Amino acid sequence: MMLRTQTRWILIASLISIVGCSEQESAIPGTAVEVSVSSASSGTTKGLDYEFYKESIEPIFIRYRGGFVGSDTACVACHTVQANAPLGLVPLTQENGEVFWTEEQSRQNFENVAMLVNPSDPETSRLLLAPLSPIVGGERHSGGIFWNSTDHSEYRLMAEWIQSGNPSATADPIVDVDFEFFRSCVQPIFVNPIENAMPCTECHSGVFAIPPPANAYWTEDQSRLAFEELIYLIDPGRPDSSRFLHKPLHPNAGGDLMHNGGRRWYSKDDPERQALASWIRGESAGDQCPSALQFENPPRS
Numbered sequence: 030m031m032l033r034t035q036t037r038w039i040l041i042a043s044l045i046s047i048v049g050c051s052e053q054e055s056a057i058p059g060t061a062v063e064v065s066v067s068s069a070s071s072g073t074t075k076g077l078d079y080e081f082y083k084e085s086i087e088p089i090f091i092r093y094r095g096g097f098v099g100s101d102t103a104c105v106a107c108h109t110v111q112a113n114a115p116l117g118l119v120p121l122t123q124e125n126g127e128v129f130w131t132e133e134q135s136r137q138n139f140e141n142v143a144m145l146v147n148p149s150d151p152e153t154s155r156l157l158l159a160p161l162s163p164i165v166g167g168e169r170h171s172g173g174i175f176w177n178s179t180d181h182s183e184y185r186l187m188a189e190w191i192q193s194g195n196p197s198a199t200a201d202p203i204v205d206v207d208f209e210f211f212r213s214c215v216q217p218i219f220v221n222p223i224e225n226a227m228p229c230t231e232c233h234s235g236v237f238a239i240p241p242p243a244n245a246y247w248t249e250d251q252s253r254l255a256f257e258e259l260i261y262l263i264d265p266g267r268p269d270s271s272r273f274l275h276k277p278l279h280p281n282a283g284g285d286l287m288h289n290g291g292r293r294w295y296s297k298d299d300p301e302r303q304a305l306a307s308w309i310r311g312e313s314a315g316d317q318c319p320s321a322l323q324f325e326n327p328p329r330s
């Protein structure tokens with residue numbers, strides 16, 4: 030089920046459409062078109078080998094896996110900038126019936142993907158941990174489990190590529206998203222709907238939007254639970270690739286194409302959203318809330 034002799038490119042723009050079809054890895058077309066990139070062909074991002082990336086790593090992201098649900102889906106189906114999950118692949122180019130990344134696009138992918146790897150300690154790379162089963166040391170991943178073991182050929186290729194990097198290049202710093210600020214300033218959003226909207230607690234009460242006790246503030250434990258859930262929807266340091274800020278944003282302002290819960294922000298400049306963005310960048314901490322995040326409800330005793 031894992032390896033197919035067929036590769037198809039899946040493009041999620043507004044709808045899912047399967048377009049090309051070819052022998053595995055034999056043709057990632059379109060590479061000859063862009064010539065503006067400097068003559069040094071190997072990239073220098075963390076010392077990682079660009080040619081290796083282009084030849085062997087990038088095709089993994091578009092590999093057809095047989096379906097449209099979870100780990101049957103190609104990585105790119107969930108991981109374009111538009112879908113806003115980390116990894117930050119750019120949407121594929123479609124031209125003359127073919128779907129591919131141009132040279133320039135591949136270079137951009139390369140830089141984004143490089144942010145998720147740690148050549149100084151390859152096994153701790155987020156790129157390796159997300160698709161790997163938690164049973165063998167992987168991390169929880171909304172996209173599902175792709176590799177049941179570190180012997181999987183895709184895992185091994187990626188590990189090899191990461192090892193090609195500069196051994197003193199480390200992981201990008203993990204930004205600390207402050208819990209106290211969440212508890213004091215962010216959590217009340219979930220029970221304070223904008224006009225004509227339902228509170229988030231109506232639909233997300235089982236996860237991040239746990240309702241508070243009647244006429245009281247959330248207990249510390251309730252806030253912890255909610256925070257642990259919400260953190261999966263946040264990409265620390267990168268507000269724009271955080272689903273929490275993306276889903277409730279109107280599509281005309283760059284938000285998700287779909288949210289069954291409606292919209293809370295109609296612009297990226299919305300002061301509330303900006304205050305949240307600054308928190309996600311690690312710039313806001315503590316219980317002193319900026320004016321955009323001051324709520325009466327629920328009552329604090």
Ligand code: HEC
Pocket residue numbers: 089090098099100102103104105106107108114115116145155156157159160169170171172173175261262
């Ligand atoms: C069905 C959708 C889906 C598919 C398919 C998918 N992912 Fe994901 N992935 C997500 C979502 C959503 C997140 C963000 C939330 C999370 O970390 O679970 C994510 C997070 C990640 C992260 C960041 C984890 C971190 O440390 O924050 C990496 C790396 C990643 N995915 C790699 C991959 C790779 C590689 C593939 C293909 C082999 C893949 N994903 C397939 C949905 C998907």
Ligand code: HEC
Pocket residue numbers: 218219227228229230231232233262272273274276277287288289290291293
């Ligand atoms: C009327 C029900 C409803 C309300 C109210 C609602 N949502 Fe949602 N939300 C959904 C549903 C259903 C989904 C999953 C399908 C989708 O993406 O639309 C979802 C998905 C999400 C996701 C992505 C979750 C994931 O696992 O990837 C986020 C983030 C989110 N909502 C945030 C919010 C926030 C913040 C609020 C309040 C401002 C809110 N929602 C209000 C129904 C709702």
